[in-house]
Amino acid sequence: MEGGMDYLADERNKAEFDVEEMKIVWAGSRHAFEVNDRIARLVASDPAFRKDYRATVSRKELFKNTLRKAAYAWKRIIELRLTEEEAGRLRFYVDEPAFTDLHWGMFVPAIKGQGTDEQQQKWLPLAYKMQIIGCYAQTELGHGSNVQGLETTATFDPETDEFVIHSPTLTSSKWWPGGLGKASTHAVVYARLIIDGKEHGVHGFIVQLRSLDDHMPLSGITIGDIGAKFGNGAYNSMDNGLLRFDRVRIPRDQMLQRVLQVTRKGKCVQSDVPRQLVYGTMVYVRQAIVADASCALSRAVCIATRYSVVRRQFGSQNGGLETQVIDYKTQQSRLFPLLASAYAFRFVGEWLKWLYTDVVQRLQAQDFSTLPEAHACTAGLKSLTTSVTADAIEECRKLCGGHGYLCSSGLPELFAVYVPSCTYEGDNVVLLLQVARFLVKTVSQLPSGKKPVGTTAYLGRVEHLLQCRCNVQKAEDWLNHNVILEAFEARAARMSVAHAQNLSKFTNPEEGFLEHSGDLVEAAVAHCQLIVVSKFIEKLQQDIPGKGLKRQLQILCNIYALHLLHKHQGDFLATGCITAKQASLANDQLRSLYSQVRPNAIALVDAFNYTDHFLGSILGRYDGNVYPKLYEEAWKDPLNDSVVPDGYQEYIRPLLKQQLRNARL
Secondary structure, eight states, rough: SSSOOOOHHHHHHHHOOOOOHHHHHSSHHHHHHHHHHHHHHHHHOOOOGGGTTGGGOOOHHHHHHHHHHHHHHHHHHHHOOHHHHHHHHHHHOOOOOOHHIIIIIHHHHHHHHOHHHHHHHHHHHHTTTSSSSSSEEEEBSSOOSSSSGGGOEEEEEETTTTEEEOOOOOSSSSEEOOOTTTOOOOEEEEEEEETEEEEEEEEEEEEEEEOOTTTOOOOOOOEEOOOOOTTTTTGGGGOOOOESSSSEEEEEEBBBOOOOOEEETTTTTSSSGGOOOHHHHHEEEEEEEHHHHHHHHHHHHHHHHHHHHOBBBBBOOOOOOBBBBSSHHHHHHHHHHHHHHHEEEEEEEEHHHHHHHHHHHHHTTTTTTTTHHHHHHHHHHHHHHHHHHHHHHHHHHHHHHGGGSSSGGGGHHHHHHHHGGGGSOOOOOHHHHHHHHHHHHHTGGGTTTOOOGGGGGGGGHHHHHHHHHOOSSSSSGGGGGHHHHHHHHHHHHHHHHHHHHHHOSSHHHHHHHHTHHHHHHHHHHHHHHHHHHHHHHHHSSSOSSSTHHHHHHHHHHHHHHHHHHHTTTTHHHHHHSSSHHHHHHHHHHHHHHHHHHHHGGHHHHHOOOOOOOOOOTTTTTTTOHHHHHHHHHHSSGGGGSSSOOOOIIIIIHHHHHHHHHHHSS
């Protein structure tokens, strides 16, 4: 707690489990909890990291403050000699989109993943010391998801041993890269490699953009910011940029050549390093996005849960207290599945970290057998978790009623900051179509005896899953995780098989894929939901010490699964996985589970261990002292600097005095 009276103390006393132990479960380990806790409090206690002004300042002022914070954060990282892990957590808790996000999150990993040893030795020390600032320039004005459609060219000039980087069309302008607009000195630029008039695919090139002396753009480079974006504050602290090249020359050794090398004579030579290496970077980035989803979702849920306890409305008996909003079943049925989803996404994110390690080890051993499945799995989970989280933040805003619309609730800005994740690193619908393509291919290969691996292993039991019948007879039967898992497996398998059969009727498979793409997306979602449910259940099979922890997690797991079953019962019924009666029993059980989670709701969000600074929400304050703080905050708005508004004499007074004819409008 951060000082003052705790208005939520009674709620905290209802907890049926050890909150401190649950904080460690949420963090993933005691070490991670201790690092997070220490760094979060370090940031929260430093006035240099204030952020309550963000919604009311101009974009220029906002951006300059972001530059100041980023420089100050780097100063503190050096002064405190923070480890790489601690530095990453500090940037996370500063909680402001900045050019450093792309420098550390995309530029550095691109060089590590795609650069040769020599290139890494040259560029990484500069990047690690921030002597250069980098960004990731892939997306163009005319192309995003279709990377192979990028138009920027990199033409090899054998006479000078250089690549000529050029933007041949308006739509080839790089558009959207974070950090590009004003801050970056360098970029990894993705362009079509051309040698002797022949194209060799899209590759990455390290290109200096600005002078290291005066920050002016180098010759042949047109660069700027793409303009204001959705929301107050929010992602407007990021300088998303536009970039055009007019025949800019770079040395040959600035092409990232870990996989493909271009010789002095202009010959393309495939290196010993397998091209599949890029999968490692892709899995890393996507697991980070899933982890971010659980963080953003848990923030929104924390705010909505605390405020739902504070807020009272209707139900007063004989002049007594009104009913807490959280005690209405309509509120619980909207809020508690989101609370369960936050935990579910946290645990599937943990598993993805393991998957990343596994993928890297297999790559090093030249084992590529699980790569297509890992690619499909991470693509699907990125899509599922970000879409659900974006929708959930907006739902949490609505769960907070009118006050949720205030910037001081923290929810409008959280939504505006988060929603781009549905598009970047792969449009969510496009990613689901990639998953669907993989599922159809897996099903089509079953007759040949090819065994599905990883998250598709259940398809190896497809004959059983096409015939099995759910044996639930009473509501409590839905608490059996084997029953839940088989229902989700049967639904996913039946949808994939049905769509594969539909596609097989087309003489042109691509035509069939386009025709059935809407249905295929639904099959991909079913598969991804199965993954999350199964990983939650696997988490419960681990040793979870601490009083009452496992029981609370079991309740949340059941809420997550049964809410999905209720929401998508059309799928389960249409595929014959369950009966209408069993669907009704699942809903009965769900209502019972909501009642069980109710006394633990505040403790379950306390386990996220977020400081008030990080939450940035008056409605979600730890102490629950909402109304006095809302009133206090209102008077801080610049509009309240004067009692009579600027413009009264020019516009309001002439209106009131019927003198508009004489007013200077």
